[in-house]
Amino acid sequence: MNNxxxxxxxxxxxxxxxxxxxxxxxxxxxxxxxxxxxxxxTTRNRITGIMNAPGAQVVFIDTPGIHRHKGLLNEFxxxxxxxxxxxxxxxxxxxxxxxxxxxxxxxxxxFLKGLGTKVFLVINKVDIVKKETVLPLIGQYTAMxxxxxxxxxxxxxxxxxxxxxxxxxxxxxxxxxxxPEDELTDQPERFIVAEIIREKIFRLTQxxxxxxxxxxxxxxxxxxxxxxxxxxxxxxxxxxxxxxIGQGGQMLKKLGTLSRRDIEKLxxxxxxxxxxxxxxxxxxxxxxxxxEMGYN
Numbered sequence: 001m002n003n004x005x006x007x008x009x010x011x012x013x014x015x016x017x018x019x020x021x022x023x024x025x026x027x028x029x030x031x032x033x034x035x036x037x038x039x040x041x042t043t044r045n046r047i048t049g050i051m052n053a054p055g056a057q058v059v060f061i062d063t064p065g066i067h068r069h070k071g072l073l074n075e076f077x078x079x080x081x082x083x084x085x086x087x088x089x090x091x092x093x094x095x096x097x098x099x100x101x102x103x104x105x106x107x108x109x110x111f112l113k114g115l116g117t118k119v120f121l122v123i124n125k126v127d128i129v130k131k132e133t134v135l136p137l138i139g140q141y142t143a144m145x146x147x148x149x150x151x152x153x154x155x156x157x158x159x160x161x162x163x164x165x166x167x168x169x170x171x172x173x174x175x176x177x178x179x180p181e182d183e184l185t186d187q188p189e190r191f192i193v194a195e196i197i198r199e200k201i202f203r204l205t206q207x208x209x210x211x212x213x214x215x216x217x218x219x220x221x222x223x224x225x226x227x228x229x230x231x232x233x234x235x236x237x238x239x240x241x242x243x244x245i246g247q248g249g250q251m252l253k254k255l256g257t258l259s260r261r262d263i264e265k266l267x268x269x270x271x272x273x274x275x276x277x278x279x280x281x282x283x284x285x286x287x288x289x290x291x292e293m294g295y296n
Contacts, residue, residue: 007056008175009089011168016104019096020124024155025049025062028165029183046185050179057177061088064275090171091115091147094122097152098129100139109145118171121147127154135294151231190217193263197231197275200258201244204251209243212236227267229276234283241277251279 013021028047049060091112095105112119121141126134134152142150149167153160179186194215202210212235219230233255235241245252252275260273283292 004049004055007169007172008058008178009172010059010061010087011062011090011092012088013092014108015094016102016108020155021062021094023159024092024094024122024124024153025060025157027158027161028058028060029170029184032211032221033078042067044075050184052181053169056172057179057181058168058172063070071255078198088117090168091117091119091171092122092168093119093145093147094124095141097123097126097134097137100288101144106144107184109141112145118148118166119145119149120149120164120171121145123152124155124213126152127157127159132194189267190220193217193220193229194231196262196266197233197255197259197264200255201233203258204255205243209240212240212284213244222269226270226272228272228274229263231276233275233277234280235277236280236281236282236284241279244277 013025015021017107026049031049031053049062051058051060080099090106093108093112095101101109121138123137138150141147148171151160151164151167153164155161183194194217198210198213201213201215205213214234215231216234217229217231219228233244235244243251244255246254254274254277259275260271263271263273
């Protein structure tokens with residue numbers, strides 16, 4: 001009879017925009033599931049990643065950054081982040097080394113106080129600051145909240161991430177295996193493919209263009225040795241459509257090439273990617289349009 005205890009649980013990663021939440025989750029899971037960009041507010045939906053370890057399974061929920069910007073899409077993003085904190089076993093509150101607590105950080109800590117959930121303070125980007133600056137930052141945060149653990153990491157360079165993994169598993173309760181061992185996310189392939197395309201738009205365009213963009217995969221057919229994908233990139237203005245298509249279609253071609261590379265890595269099969277660009281004026285401020293884009 002095997003009396004070995006299996007541990008499992010749910011963990012939310014929360015923090016203000018651009019602190020490295022998606023990079024950390026991708027690192028913990030061992031696969032790129034969430035968009036990574038140097039621009040803030042890249043993640044819009046909650047993304048679930050599954051980490052399997054010896055005798056344990058941890059389900060991570062990456063969330064949009066909590067911020068004070070207005071607008072229906074921004075309100076949806078903040079609500080998504082806050083809702084992801086309910087009924088989880090552990091919250092990773094992620095902050096950036098070298099930066100004092102911001103108003104958004106203080107807002108998050110106030111919100112966390114009322115939950116009664118265990119919280120780890122994860123200080124990211126320690127590779128880009130002097131080590132002696134980290135201790136005073138820890139002092140500032142511990143004066144505001146009683147954290148279960150305080151763990152400095154570099155999500156980008158994988159510094160101290162293994163120690164963070166061990167601490168997370170140690171904090172999980174006894175429980176079942178919620179997902180098959182070979183599963184990395186509960187998101188459908190269409191969603192991940194759309195996110196890959198949207199990430200490339202963030203990389204290739206500037207200013208308001210990436211924030212005004214939504215991607216929908218309308219068709220995805222496996223034809224044996226190749227998968228056919230038809231995706232639509234929605235923008236708010238004709239000028240943005242022109243930017244994404246580019247002169248002589250060059251930007252759209254580049255978008256397709258970069259996206260296809262990651263899609264084929266994800267799916268393990270060759271792909272034919274057909275991308276269309278359409279204008280849906282002011283979709284970010286229309287509840288009906290937000291729902292159509294999957295933000296509901």
